[in-house]
Amino acid sequence: MKRLTIDRIEGSIAVCELDDGTMTDIDVSVLPKGIREGSILIPDGSGSFTVDAAAEAERREKLLKLQDSLFDD
Numbered sequence: 001m002k003r004l005t006i007d008r009i010e011g012s013i014a015v016c017e018l019d020d021g022t023m024t025d026i027d028v029s030v031l032p033k034g035i036r037e038g039s040i041l042i043p044d045g046s047g048s049f050t051v052d053a054a055a056e057a058e059r060r061e062k063l064l065k066l067q068d069s070l071f072d073d
Helices: 053-071
Strands: 004-010 013-018 023-027 040-043 049-051
Touching: 004 023, 040 053
Parallel strands: none
Antiparallel strands: 004 013, 004 040, 013 023, 040 049
């Protein structure tokens, strides 16, 4: 499944990373409300996107575990 992760938002442009590591710019106005850096989006093929909240939560959990392992005494 093709997904995009919002790397950063620069004004009205969301800079997104595709699954293959390439970057693309998308106008924020075509994205769902409430998106932020780190949001994971799934394109529907017709120019619309949905937020993959489950994938975001899973990614956040993995990052927290990594952080804990790095700073664990």
